[in-house]
Amino acid sequence: MVGADGRGHGAAFTGAVPVFGDRTRDACVVVPGIMGSVLEDAATGRPLWGVDLATLTGALSDDALFTALRAAPQEQEADADTARRTPPTRVRATRLLARPWWLPIFGGLDPYTDAVTTLRQITMAPEAVVPFPYDWRLAVSYNGALLARAARAHLECWRQHVAATPEWAAAGARQPRLLFVAHSMGGLLVRAALEQDPELAADTRAVVTIGTPFLGSAKSVLALNLLHAQAKPNRLVRRVQEMAATLPGVHDLLPGYRCLDLGLDVERLTPADVARFGGDTDLAARSLDGHAHHRASGFVLPGHRAVVGEAQPTIQTLEEQRAAPWAVAGRQHAFDVEEDGELVRDPATGIPARRDVSGDGTVHLPSARAGTESVHYVYGQHGTLMRHDEVLRQIRRIALERPQGVHLGGDGTGPGLQTPELGGVLGAPLTLTVTGLDSPAGVTLSVHSTTTGRPGHPLTLRRDPEWTDGALSAHFIAEVPDLYRVVLDTGRHTPLTQLVLVNEPDA
Structure with a gap:
């Protein structure tokens, strides 16, 4: 016999004792990576990105489409303050990518449908999970401010929904908090949002990042360098480079670590380097200043768990081509660094020690696991991680975690x-x-x-x-x-x- 308070006290309860499925009470936000949101012209509704692959290869392909995706000066300047005051309205993000997509250098990207479905299966109701599509062309700081506002609104709405549903009361009285699941650049947005809004960080239980380049990705430089790297670039390559060179979002993926291989030394990129390789000086300066800020700030994501792809051939550093100093080649090795920041060198020759640390094909291991010791490794490529069975299982497991002493075991959906x-x-x-x-x-x-x-x-x-x-x-x-x-x-x-x-x- 169970009492009214569940401990045998109070009025006797003679009905069936409720047994709840293993579900989380928290509100979940899914944040995609670069290229992961469908974009359209806000004035006409014309699809600009992520709807029909013919926009890349077929009859719908034209220069006007990629021209529309280039960032205008006002869009290039947009930051967190802009997002709070007068956000640009020319391009609108409507939903998460729902079909596979691809671009030169950036590679392929699978849709986010499986990740959203996985979370909705283990929340108290599907409404607990919301995707956050965003204009990935623009700066991380700008989109981070939008994410902070959207996440706060979602959490408050979900808390009201939980409080207004009496049949959920027996499952516990814990106030719902936030769980972010972020792929690639989406993890940078979450960091920006929570750093800008400490109260939102306090209301966040966990952040799951999948392939997030916290230290940047050397591959982003190759996207800016496409015209220099090919003697006769095809039309798509030319369009992509010309678009990427204007986008704050691409520049925010620049590597902030020492990645420029000079033979006997390794240096960080400068804005002048990025401009020489095909990027924008001002956008590069803002991005590299952001890396310096994060190296000094010590900000830690709450409940951070990193899911990291490994064992894939991954560009980790860059080397200028002597015959053409405006061209750069990617190298599949990194450099070991001592605790004092000095390079590890061969005692006999003084040559820096090079080591292939691998990664997910886009983000090398040190970048994806930066900022946390809670790391889960999978064999997987960057763009397909969000459909990887093991990644989905980790998302489910983390979402269902309870405080110690309350957790009741597995999620019951695997073999x-x-x-x-x-x-x-x-x-x-x-x-x-x-x-x-x-x-x-x-x-x-x-x-x-x-x-x-x-x-x-x-x-x-x-x-x-x-x-x-x-x-x-x-x-x-x-x-x-x-x-x-x-x-x-x-x-x-x-x-x-x-x-x-x-x-x-x-x-």
């Missing part, structure tokens, strides 16, 4: 493996159960001896009539007493293993 708790008896069928899968297609369940290592034959999974939620099961009959390892391989997740002992009937 599960269950073996008899009391082991098996020689000669009798051993039932092995697989949960969390819709179908046995492409799934392998096998058993092998831990003593000999000899693999057994794959087992046949079928629907288990003993389970009401559609679990799968298979039967195994051991030939000899032994400790067996059961291995479940879905082809999509890290294989699950479990041990089970099979013994003589009388043992």
Whole structure:
């Protein structure tokens, strides 16, 4: 019998005790990366970005479209104060990218649909999750101010919704807070928003960044350098470079770390370097000043978890071409730095030590994991991380975290493996159960001896009539007493293993 206060006190409660699904009470904001928002002409509604790939390759492709995407002087100057007073209105961001997209140097980008869906499945209601599309052409500081305002409005609205829903009261009285899930440049926006608004930072439980270039990306310089790097650039390459050279958003991705390889030394980029390589002096100066500010500020994102792609060939540093000093080449190595900031050098030659630290193909490891020791690594390319099964699982897991002592376990949506708790008896069928899968297609369940290592034959999974939620099961009959390892391989997740002992009937 349960009392009115849930602890056996007060009036007796005789109804069914409510059991809630594992869901978060928090408000979630999904912030895409550069190129990740659909853009349109605010006056005419004409799509400018992210709707039809023919705008890049087909009949809809023309110079006027890329000209419209270039930032005008007023847009180049827009900062956090502009966002609060008189934001530019020429181009409007309408929604997150819903189809794959691609640009030279920038590469491919998958849509954000799976990430939004994942979060909506584990919140108290789908309305708890909102995407934040933004005009990624403009400065991070400008878009960060817009994000701060939108996130505050969403949190207050969601809190009112939770308070007005009596049936959710039994799930707990904790005030909802914010969870940001940000890809690529989106993580820079979150940092800007929370640094600009300390009260919003206090209302934030966690920030999940996926492939965010906190120290910048050397690849952004190659996008600005496209015309110099190719003797005869094609039309698309030319349009992209001419557009990128005007965009504050692209310049805000410039590397702030020592990345210019001079042979016996390594230096940080200067605005003059960026201009020589095809960028804008003023936009570069503002970006590089921002990097200097963050190196000195010590600002830490609340509850920061970084999901980082690794083991992909990644441009990490840059080298000027001697024959053409206005052209720059990307190099797949970085430089080790001592705690005092000095380069690690070969004692015999004095040459700086070069090391390939890899990354996700766009952002090298030190940049993506800067500012936190809570890092999860995945094998994945930058533009496809937001559809990566392991990334989605991490997003779900972090969203469902509880304070210590309240957390009740897994989210229940991944594959599960269950073996008899009391082991098996020689000669009798051993039932092995697989949960969390819709179908046995492409799934392998096998058993092998831990003593000999000899693999057994794959087992046949079928629907288990003993389970009401559609679990799968298979039967195994051991030939000899032994400790067996059961291995479940879905082809999509890290294989699950479990041990089970099979013994003589009388043992």
